[in-house]
Amino acid sequence: MAVGNAPLPTLHPVPGLRLGTVAAGIRKAGEPDLVVIALDEGSRVAGVFTRNQFRAAPVRFAEAHLRDDAPRALMINTGNANAGTGPDGDRAVEGNCAQLASILDCRPTQVIPYSTGVIGEPLPAERIDAALPAAVDALSENGWAAAADGIRTTDTRAKGRSCRLELEAGPVTLTGIAKGSGMIRPDMATMLAYVATDADIDQPLLRRLLRDAVAVSFNRISVDGDTSTNDACALIATGASGIQLSAQADIRCFADALEALCIDLAREIVADGEGATRELAVQVTGARSVAEAEQVAFTVAESPLVKTALFAGDPNWGRILAAVGRAGIEDLEVDRVRIHIDGCPIVEAGGVSPDYRESIAAERMAADRVTFRIDLDRGRQAVTVWTCDFSYDYVRINAEYRS
Amino acid sequence: MAVGNAPLPTLHPVPGLRLGTVAAGIRKAGEPDLVVIALDEGSRVAGVFTRNQFRAAPVRFAEAHLRDDAPRALMINTGNANAGTGPDGDRAVEGNCAQLASILDCRPTQVIPYSTGVIGEPLPAERIDAALPAAVDALSENGWAAAADGIRTTDTRAKGRSCRLELEAGPVTLTGIAKGSGMIRPDMATMLAYVATDADIDQPLLRRLLRDAVAVSFNRISVDGDTSTNDACALIATGASGIQLSAQADIRCFADALEALCIDLAREIVADGEGATRELAVQVTGARSVAEAEQVAFTVAESPLVKTALFAGDPNWGRILAAVGRAGIEDLEVDRVRIHIDGCPIVEAGGVSPDYRESIAAERMAADRVTFRIDLDRGRQAVTVWTCDFSYDYVRINAEYRS
Numbered sequence: 001m002a003v004g005n006a007p008l009p010t011l012h013p014v015p016g017l018r019l020g021t022v023a024a025g026i027r028k029a030g031e032p033d034l035v036v037i038a039l040d041e042g043s044r045v046a047g048v049f050t051r052n053q054f055r056a057a058p059v060r061f062a063e064a065h066l067r068d069d070a071p072r073a074l075m076i077n078t079g080n081a082n083a084g085t086g087p088d089g090d091r092a093v094e095g096n097c098a099q100l101a102s103i104l105d106c107r108p109t110q111v112i113p114y115s116t117g118v119i120g121e122p123l124p125a126e127r128i129d130a131a132l133p134a135a136v137d138a139l140s141e142n143g144w145a146a147a148a149d150g151i152r153t154t155d156t157r158a159k160g161r162s163c164r165l166e167l168e169a170g171p172v173t174l175t176g177i178a179k180g181s182g183m184i185r186p187d188m189a190t191m192l193a194y195v196a197t198d199a200d201i202d203q204p205l206l207r208r209l210l211r212d213a214v215a216v217s218f219n220r221i222s223v224d225g226d227t228s229t230n231d232a233c234a235l236i237a238t239g240a241s242g243i244q245l246s247a248q249a250d251i252r253c254f255a256d257a258l259e260a261l262c263i264d265l266a267r268e269i270v271a272d273g274e275g276a277t278r279e280l281a282v283q284v285t286g287a288r289s290v291a292e293a294e295q296v297a298f299t300v301a302e303s304p305l306v307k308t309a310l311f312a313g314d315p316n317w318g319r320i321l322a323a324v325g326r327a328g329i330e331d332l333e334v335d336r337v338r339i340h341i342d343g344c345p346i347v348e349a350g351g352v353s354p355d356y357r358e359s360i361a362a363e364r365m366a367a368d369r370v371t372f373r374i375d376l377d378r379g380r381q382a383v384t385v386w387t388c389d390f391s392y393d394y395v396r397i398n399a400e401y402r403s
Numbered sequence: 404m405a406v407g408n409a410p411l412p413t414l415h416p417v418p419g420l421r422l423g424t425v426a427a428g429i430r431k432a433g434e435p436d437l438v439v440i441a442l443d444e445g446s447r448v449a450g451v452f453t454r455n456q457f458r459a460a461p462v463r464f465a466e467a468h469l470r471d472d473a474p475r476a477l478m479i480n481t482g483n484a485n486a487g488t489g490p491d492g493d494r495a496v497e498g499n500c501a502q503l504a505s506i507l508d509c510r511p512t513q514v515i516p517y518s519t520g521v522i523g524e525p526l527p528a529e530r531i532d533a534a535l536p537a538a539v540d541a542l543s544e545n546g547w548a549a550a551a552d553g554i555r556t557t558d559t560r561a562k563g564r565s566c567r568l569e570l571e572a573g574p575v576t577l578t579g580i581a582k583g584s585g586m587i588r589p590d591m592a593t594m595l596a597y598v599a600t601d602a603d604i605d606q607p608l609l610r611r612l613l614r615d616a617v618a619v620s621f622n623r624i625s626v627d628g629d630t631s632t633n634d635a636c637a638l639i640a641t642g643a644s645g646i647q648l649s650a651q652a653d654i655r656c657f658a659d660a661l662e663a664l665c666i667d668l669a670r671e672i673v674a675d676g677e678g679a680t681r682e683l684a685v686q687v688t689g690a691r692s693v694a695e696a697e698q699v700a701f702t703v704a705e706s707p708l709v710k711t712a713l714f715a716g717d718p719n720w721g722r723i724l725a726a727v728g729r730a731g732i733e734d735l736e737v738d739r740v741r742i743h744i745d746g747c748p749i750v751e752a753g754g755v756s757p758d759y760r761e762s763i764a765a766e767r768m769a770a771d772r773v774t775f776r777i778d779l780d781r782g783r784q785a786v787t788v789w790t791c792d793f794s795y796d797y798v799r800i801n802a803e804y805r806s
Contacts, residue, residue, distance in 0.1 A: 053735045054728030054753070084724050086754030119721025120755055304707070304793075308801035318522025321487050325457030332456045350457070351489030352523055390707075392798050398711035 003271040011144035014196040016040040016238025019143030021150035024131035027079025032150035036135040037074040046206040050231035056083035058113040069109040082115040082123040092125035148177040159268040167250040170243040172199040178265040193233040200239035210235040217262035275393030281371040288379035297385035299327035307390035313366030317346040336377040406674040414547035417599040419443040419641025422546030424553035427534030430482025435553035439538040440477040449609040453634035459486035461516040472512040485518040485526040495528035551580040562671040570653040573646040575602040581668040596636040603642035613638040620665035678796030684774040691782035700788035702730035710793030716769030739780040
């Protein structure tokens with residue numbers, strides 16, 4: 001299940017970058033599960049990774065390779081996370097990186113590996129080795145849609161966004177894909193997301209742009225509160241357009257577009273959350289700090305009782321209020337807290353609002369996309385966190401995932 | 404649904420205390436939903452309450468009355484939490500306390516009120532007033548079983564425990580009842596629990612005994628991570644036996660019995676958790692502090708992915724490992740972490756144990772009661788937290804609760 005109907009939009013090619021997707025037999029026979037992204041020389045890549053302390057083997061190698069060498073390729077498999085696999089898992093990644101490097105005629109440390117899928121099963125490294133030549137043969141600037149499809153696990157649909165920007169320095173392209181549906185509570189980045197541009201961006205700026213965009217997009221979503229061992233997000237700048245990102249106005253324009261694109265991708269993940277039938281935006285305003293606002297927003301967004309009420313389309317605001325109350329905010333003056341559901345006043349002065357109308361609230365709560373606004377009325381900070389409801393299908397998907 | 408089959412055991416009367424239970428029409432027509440517990444003069448009561456900052460009206464009054472006066476009665480209704488009800492909610496509690504006080508010929512501040520049920524709907528105070536005389540007429544030392552039934556909300560069964568202790572000073576009785584099935588992540592006490600003894604215990608000792616017992620029982624369970632607005636636990640000492648609790652050996656004996664009784668009641672709540680089909684004990688050992696051990700144990704116990712795997716009886720240890728990794732423990736050396744499922748080795752050295760046998764692990768994971776042992780191997784502290792699985796029925800119950 002998924003919220004709404006979201007066909008993959010047109011994904012513009014990004015000069016300097018080609019993608020090849022094949023079926024390597026890792027996930028299900030005949031389904032695409034291996035993606036290679038080849039980068040022209042001179043490309044730069046910034047990466048953010050999970051903060052889960054059990055980090056998958058590819059996460060550790062990807063970080064080291066990004067730090068130590070100039071990347072020429074990203075290698076992504078789905079169906080197996082290569083996490084909790086011990087020294088064998090490390091050897092599997094090293095072997096696959098070496099194999100792709102030999103085909104592309106680069107160093108193994110120029111290959112950035114990513115895996116997603118079941119934790120704790122040995123990576124079928126030989127199948128990946130065997131399929132890499134075909135993936136390289138398939139490389140194409142027009143390979144974005146196939147790659148968006150090839151990185152899916154329990155995702156019901158491919159996720160991508162793309163735009164063209166007219167900077168003062170000239171036109172550039174920004175295209176991204178993402179996957180993720182369960183074990184989604186990124187603590188750095190969502191499961192996997194790749195965003196690329198043909199702008200020429202120096203490494204410190206690239207890192208900063210990525211960090212800022214991730215903070216308000218992939219780090220503000222939660223499907224089930226579970227942070228994956230493999231979360232990763234990469235921002236690639238091929239520089240192939242020859243357009244340098246350096247003027248302040250251009251940087252601001254690019255940063256805004258990148259942020260919007262990452263938020264769109266993050267919301268796509270939530271809307272396609274496991275078993276999701278509704279998307280929920282939890283906006284917390286009037287907080288003393290961003291951390292405080294996030295704490296309240298995530299407590300509400302991750303409450304199983306709030307999420308099952310959302311599934312039922314039931315404006316059970318008592319559960320929202322209870323979640324706000326247990327979010328651990330010091331000295332919260334509960335009488336000042338105001339809660340709205342899509343503009344409909346629900347809670348004020350410690351109880352139900354005099355303007356509350358159950359029939360209107362129920363109508364709002366039963367929409368495809370629902371927004372809670374929670375005003376703490378004690379400061380000026382605000383954040384929005386996105387999540388989805390908790391349905392029978394969430395249980396079914398996660399009780400059956402390995403069978 | 405509930406784990407196993409647990410008929411209510413014999414609940415010994417506690418001299419000095421009588422209970423009366425009636426149907427006041429608050430919850431469902433004809434079902435018991437109002438309990439009065441009358442205490443002989445000289446009884447002492449210690450109470451702990453929710454730390455949720457949205458505290459129900461009865462919680463605020465119960466705390467104040469316990470602080471300011473000598474309690475003579477507890478008044479408990481189910482079906483309505485009287486939370487998020489503003490000034491009207493306060494007036495409702497005051498009125499009901501005054502009504503019961505006039506029947507029992509005591510002061511309103513000698514009545515300790517408790518409510519549990521739906522949040523945010525006005526308390527039908529007049530129905531409670533109307534039913535209080537019948538509840539007082541029903542008062543009996545043998546009223547424990549009826550009271551255990553009368554405080555239920557979504558609980559599928561009544562919960563109680565009872566024992567007799569031979570102290571050096573003489574024999575005393577200890578009997579307790581509890582309710583709770585959803586919105587269970589007590590941050591002080593479970594939804595509602597009442598434990599009574601006829602021992603004579605002074606107020607500071609009574610408070611300490613309650614606090615210590617709650618810390619390792621009701622504060623170590625979670626059904627869904629949601630802390631209620633109404634959680635409360637009371638320990639009553641009527642003193643009617645004339646047996647004073649003062650010798651160190653007696654205090655230790657009583658404290659152990661109280662702790663065991665509270666753990667049994669807490670586990671009963673988890674085993675009867677909404678939609679529960681299995682009970683899970685998460686034992687964390689080798690932690691540097693109790694707080695650290697609790698943090699890991701609760702992160703695992705509240706992971707929706709762990710809980711759905713438990714529902715499936717699937718030893719998907721990757722999800723356990725991922726939860727340990729995101730628990731936020733500084734400098735966790737993941738290679739030292741060892742995980743067992745009921746004695747079956749699962750994880751060591753950052754990956755699957757060489758002694759892991761899927762068939763054995765699957766058999767253990769499919770039992771009614773499952774234990775995970777997670778050894779962090781970095782200290783000497785250990786805790787156990789209890790929870791239950793996450794099933795279709797959890798979603799059904801919570802999506803339909805108000806309908």
